[in-house]
Amino acid sequence: DQQVKQNSPSLSVQEGRISILNCDYTNSMFDYFLWYKKYPAEGPTFLISISSIKDKNEDGRFTVFLNKSAKHLSLHIVPSQPGDSAVYFCAASDRLGGSQGNLIFGKGTKLSVKP
Amino acid sequence: DAGVTQSPTHLIKTRGQQVTLRCSPISGHKSVSWYQQVLGQGPQFIFQYYEKEERGRGNFPDRFSARQFPNYSSELNVNALLLGDSALYLCASSLAGGMNYGYTFGSGTRLTVV
Numbered sequence: 001d002q003q004v005k006q007n008s009p010s011l012s013v014q015e016g017r018i019s020i021l022n023c024d025y026t027n028s029m030f031d032y033f034l035w036y037k038k039y040p041a042e043g044p045t046f047l048i049s050i051s052s053i054k055d056k057n058e059d060g061r062f063t064v065f066l067n068k069s070a071k072h073l074s075l076h077i078v079p080s081q082p083g084d085s086a087v088y089f090c091a092a093s094d095r096l097g098g099s100q101g102n103l104i105f106g107k108g109t110k111l112s113v114k115p
Numbered sequence: 116d117a118g119v120t121q122s123p124t125h126l127i128k129t130r131g132q133q134v135t136l137r138c139s140p141i142s143g144h145k146s147v148s149w150y151q152q153v154l155g156q157g158p159q160f161i162f163q164y165y166e167k168e169e170r171g172r173g174n175f176p177d178r179f180s181a182r183q184f185p186n187y188s189s190e191l192n193v194n195a196l197l198l199g200d201s202a203l204y205l206c207a208s209s210l211a212g213g214m215n216y217g218y219t220f221g222s223g224t225r226l227t228v229v
Contacts, residue, residue, distance in 0.1 A: 004157070036220075043119070043205055043220030044158065089157050102171050103150075103218070105157030 003027045004092050006106035015115050019077040023090030023106055026071065030092040034103065035064060035075045038087045047088075048075070080113045087111070117142070119208050119221035127227045128196050136191045136224045140208030146170075147189040148218065149181055150205040158205055164189055165211065193226075201228045 005024045013019045021035075031052040036044035050057040050064045050073065057064050063076045077084055090106040120139045128134050140147050146165040150158035160173040164183035178194045187208075193200055203225050207218040 006157075041222065043207075043222045045220070046218065091157070102160045102163070102173065103148075103158070105150075105159070107155065107157050 001026070002106070003030075004090055004104045004106040006088075006090055006109050008109050009107070010110040010112070012112045012114065013080045015082055015113055016079045019075075019080045019084065019111055019113065021075040021077075021088050021090075021109050021111065023073050023075075024071060025073075025092050027092070027094065027104075028071070029094045030104075032093045033064070033066060033073050034091045034093070035062075036089040036091060036105075037084075038089060038108070044089055077111075080111075082113050082115050085111055085113045119206055119219050121204075121206050121221040121224050123224060124222070125225045125227075127229060130196055130198060130228055132196050133192065133194045134196060134226060136193075136204050136206075136226070138189045138191070138206030138208075138221060140187050140189070140206075141219055144208035144210055144219075145187055146209045146211055147183055147187065148207045148209075149189070149191045150207065150220075151175075152203040152205060152223070153199075153201070161191070196228045198228050201226060 003026050034049040035047040038044045048059050048062045048064050050066050066073045087108045087110050089108045091103040122137045148163040149161040152158040162181040163171040167183045181191045183189045203223040205223045207220045209218050
């Protein structure tokens with residue numbers, strides 16, 4: 001059973017428009033959430049994170065929203081650029097539970113931004 | 116500044132063999148974690164080491180083992196390889212063991228078991 005779910009395997013967006021990537025989780029003990037971007041033949045690159053005490057975190061073109069009651073988070077990219085084309089992974093952690101090193105990843109969403 | 120370096124980048128092994136993968140963390144980083152990523156899935160946690168001690172272990176069989184050296188580099192060993200062990204093995208380093216510092220991943224070692 002997957003604790004972190006990314007139900008959209010792929011997403012195609014026009015350059016300049018908004019990209020919205022979604023992630024759902026089942027474990028209510030998760031208290032920290034991260035988004036990673038991965039290009040082929042490279043390791044995942046950290047993008048942005050959010051603690052469960054917040055509902056929004058913004059960094060430049062990237063904003064992550066957290067809805068704890070729905071156990072849902074989303075990553076917004078505005079405006080989308082062709083260089084954003086990559087696989088995006090949502091990950092969660094239960095820090096207070098002592099599993100600080102244990103990130104639970106979703107399966108990823110492949111984003112394609114078309115010029 | 117060198118990032119997280121992993122060696123080798125690619126490896127082909129036969130079923131039943133043993134393999135050792137290596138990871139050098141970013142200078143100053145004391146925590147190393149290992150993840151396995153099979154095709155079409157997200158990375159799955161195998162081990163975390165901090166200050167040369169095992170801090171966490173994922174749901175992997177005892178065929179998987181790891182260690183961290185005094186210089187904070189790490190090795191992941193897999194014995195009695197199975198076809199299902201074919202995957203991208205990722206190493207990640209961080210300053211400490213907690214999430215606050217974030218993780219930096221290496222480019223991984225692609226292991227193919229035939």
